[in-house]
Structure formats: structure tokens, C-alpha cells
Amino acid sequence: MRYCKQCILPDTRPGIFLDDDGICSACHGHRDKETKIDWTSRAKAFETLVAETKTQSTSYDCIVPVSGGKDSWYQVIKAKEHGLSVLAVTWRTPARTEIGQRNLDRMIEKLGVDHIDYTISPDVERRFMKATFEERGTTGLPMHMALFAIPIRLAVQFRIPLILWGENPQLEYGGNELERLSNTLDADWLSKHGCLESTDASYWLGKEGLSETDLHAYRLPASPDFTVRSVFLGAFYKWNSYENTRIAQDHGFVYEQGAERTGTWDFADIDCEFISLHHFLKWYKFGFTRAFDTLSVQIRYGMITRDQAVAEIRRRGLDAPKADIATFCAFQGKSEDWFWAVCEKFRNPDVWVRSEGRWTIPDFLIPDWDWGKPESEMEPS
Structure with missing residues (x-):
């Protein structure tokens, strides 16, 4: 995986291309909005x-x-x-x-x-x-x-x-x-x-x-x-x-500050308990979370630096939507073990490697990421 040098998106994200300078197509899109x-x-x-x-x-x-x-x-x-x-x-x-x-x-x-x-x-x-x-x-x-x-x-x-x-x-x-x-x-x-x-x-x-x-x-x-x-x-x-949120609020839109369902925006993805699962599967398929998307937009808006975005990813960790997973499993009449087993089927071998009994991503954005315990150290369920 390679990461954009301006934002934090990896080249595994669908639609993302890095140019010869290591700048992604989403950052070029933002440049287009400002200059083209x-x-x-x-x-x-x-x-x-x-x-x-x-x-x-x-x-x-x-x-x-x-x-x-x-x-x-x-x-x-x-x-x-x-x-x-x-x-x-x-x-x-x-x-x-x-x-x-x-x-x-x-x-x-x-x-x-x-x-x-x-x-x-x-x-x-x-x-x-x-x-x-x-x-x-x-x-x-x-x-x-x-x-x-x-x-x-x-x-x-x-x-x-x-x-x-x-x-x-x-x-x-x-x-x-x-x-x-x-x-x-x-x-x-x-x-x-x-x-x-x-x-x-x-x-x-x-x-x-x-x-x-x-x-x-x-x-x-x-x-x-x-x-x-x-x-x-x-x-x-x-x-x-x-700006869309501000305009919407002026007309009556409401949201609960500090209560984001997915990513780092508390004003987005608040309408459905299942949208977080759509974003969560990106971890297995592409090796990034919803926060990578929203933080990268914040970088382009000039709200935060790239270093601050990396620090926020480190602080948040995997950020699995546990409550929404439980709701989805109840809707399906299935156990949460079923959910995690299906997720595991879609772990992308082009992104992930298995080493010493656990899955990791080589050259991940966060060098000291907590990948969890190796299987040899895990207690039996």
C-alpha cells in the first residue's frame, strides 16, 4: 500500500490513483474545484x-x-x-x-x-x-x-x-x-x-x-x-x-454533536444504523476505515494537518461499529460470530499478510498499530 503525501488515503481505495509525485486523484479533485x-x-x-x-x-x-x-x-x-x-x-x-x-x-x-x-x-x-x-x-x-x-x-x-x-x-x-x-x-x-x-x-x-x-x-x-x-x-x-451542514442547520436540520456513527463527522451518516457496516468492510477489503475518508477531506479544507490526521487515526484505532453490528445481527437473526466470519472471508490477500498467527498490513500508515494478540496468546472462547 502507498499513501497520498497530502492526505492519508491509500492507493487501495477504489477510484484513487497516485501521480508520480505521490498525490492522489481526490486531492487533484480538490485542486480542480479551486483552480480548474x-x-x-x-x-x-x-x-x-x-x-x-x-x-x-x-x-x-x-x-x-x-x-x-x-x-x-x-x-x-x-x-x-x-x-x-x-x-x-x-x-x-x-x-x-x-x-x-x-x-x-x-x-x-x-x-x-x-x-x-x-x-x-x-x-x-x-x-x-x-x-x-x-x-x-x-x-x-x-x-x-x-x-x-x-x-x-x-x-x-x-x-x-x-x-x-x-x-x-x-x-x-x-x-x-x-x-x-x-x-x-x-x-x-x-x-x-x-x-x-x-x-x-x-x-x-x-x-x-x-x-x-x-x-x-x-x-x-x-x-x-x-x-x-x-x-x-x-x-x-x-x-x-x-458549509452544507451550516446551511441545513439554519433551516432546521439537527444533529447530536460528538456522537458520530462512523468516521469523524458527527453530522454525517446519522440516518441509518447499517451505513456504518458498509464503511467498515473497507477495512478487510482495502485496509482503511471511514475516518481515512473524512480526515482526508478535512486536510483538503485546511482544517487539520496530515500529521494531525495520522494522530487521530492512531487514537481512534479500528473504530468498529459494535452497536450497529449487534443491531444488524439481530435483524438477520444471526450471531455476531457469523458476522465476523463473513468479514474474514473478504480479507484481501493483496493488502493483508498473516504473520506469527495474526493479520497485519505491511507498511501501514501507523507503524505502531495494535494488530491484536496472536492466536497463540488468545484465550479460547
Whole structure:
């Protein structure tokens, strides 16, 4: 593993490339935001898009996919500032938090939007998550498949010409130059970056007894007879998670300071008890944690130094989301031993080596990292 010399992301992170100077593509994306992108022209392009949208709409102008989090508040606020009539659409997680529900309720009330809270059968969600976790080492695949497919299907069905997504992840977290400067979320983007493991709903048919009907909500519309523009708001306005949070708070968004679920941001990933598991599997697959992502963004914002970020990783350690793991296992009716055994199946041999009865990562960012006791020193369970 090699680490970016400006931030702390490793080259194992999907979408990350290090240049000859050891600088990662995510840091180059931040540089693009500051020096390459003409945000005034981008804002004018968005105004043109809004005008075109209004000539095409017959009911709502746009769908904004929302979780109730600070970014989706920001998306709705910006859409309404531009005079767009908004239908907010949510894939309802089977593990919604109390604060997530509260923020959704406040969004509807404070921002004055119509809202669809789309619930898939919890039993279908449970079986689908079990299948993807055991086969691909991801609990988040059904979540991503649903939250992308549902707004697109509803936009086609209701003849709504625009879907307004949030950040462009390839600009914020790493991608090639073409991807960083793109503004479109389309089928090609979903196949490459949608966290779908190169699968679609049909691939999972029959696994854990999943039927055609069970998987209907996860399917993109086939041969749609209506064209929908699907764009990243972060391609038109410079994205800043801290500024988005401030704007959202000014309108009524709330979060509990010092109570982060994953990573180092207490204002993010607070809507669902299972999102932390999606991030946690990165440890086994790629050798880094969610904190590497959020601390690297803080470095680029100039909030902390690289040395401070390294010290924070050392202080936090593995940061396993124990409470969320317990909740997920209860949802699945499985033991926590089952969860850890499945995680172990996806430990990447290109990243990890086994030495003296324990797994380690050669040349890890933290030289004195606590890798745990060797098996010879562990007490029998």
C-alpha cells in the first residue's frame, strides 16, 4: 500500500490513483474545484438547466432523493431557491434512526416539500442484505440499488424531467479527470460507481429465495418512454460538507454533536444504523476505515494537518461499529460470530499478510498499530 503525501488515503481505495509525485486523484479533485472549474459558469449552466426543466415539466419540476441528512437538506434548499417544485423521495432504510426520522419530518415541515417515503418489505431487505453480505461482502448493495432505482423509476412514471443528486463522489473522493468533471449520473455511472458490485437486480434473482416481485423496487425502468436528466448538484456548486451542514442547520436540520456513527463527522451518516457496516468492510477489503475518508477531506479544507490526521487515526484505532453490528445481527437473526466470519472471508490477500498467527498490513500508515494478540496468546472462547 502507498499513501497520498497530502492526505492519508491509500492507493487501495477504489477510484484513487497516485501521480508520480505521490498525490492522489481526490486531492487533484480538490485542486480542480479551486483552480480548474469555473463555478460562475457552472452556476449559469444550472440556471439554464432549471429554465429548460420548467419548459418540460407538467407537474413537479424535479425529484430530490433525500435521506433527511444535511446534504439532502442542502439539495432541497438549493432547488427551491431556484424556483423548482420538488418531490422529495426516500428509500426507507429498515434501520432508520430516531434522529433520521426527526430530520425527515422537519424537512417536510420546514422546507415545505411533498415527500414519498418508499418502504420495501423488511423481509425482502433482510434476505437481500444477507445474500449480498455473504456473497460480496457488502451490506450496502441493496441500499444503493434501491436509492438509485426508486427515484429514477418514479421520475419516469410521473414524467418529472430532472433528478437532482448531491455530490459527485469522483470529484470529492477520487476518480479520473473525466469523471471528476462530469455532472451526470446515468446507467454507465451506476455500473462503475454505484456500489453494485457489477450486478443488477436480475443477478440476485433466486438467491435467498428472492423473486421477481421481491426485486421490483430495485430495478431501473426498462426502455423508458420519457427522458429524465439526472445530475449532481455538486457539479454546479462547489461542494463543502461543513458549509452544507451550516446551511441545513439554519433551516432546521439537527444533529447530536460528538456522537458520530462512523468516521469523524458527527453530522454525517446519522440516518441509518447499517451505513456504518458498509464503511467498515473497507477495512478487510482495502485496509482503511471511514475516518481515512473524512480526515482526508478535512486536510483538503485546511482544517487539520496530515500529521494531525495520522494522530487521530492512531487514537481512534479500528473504530468498529459494535452497536450497529449487534443491531444488524439481530435483524438477520444471526450471531455476531457469523458476522465476523463473513468479514474474514473478504480479507484481501493483496493488502493483508498473516504473520506469527495474526493479520497485519505491511507498511501501514501507523507503524505502531495494535494488530491484536496472536492466536497463540488468545484465550479460547
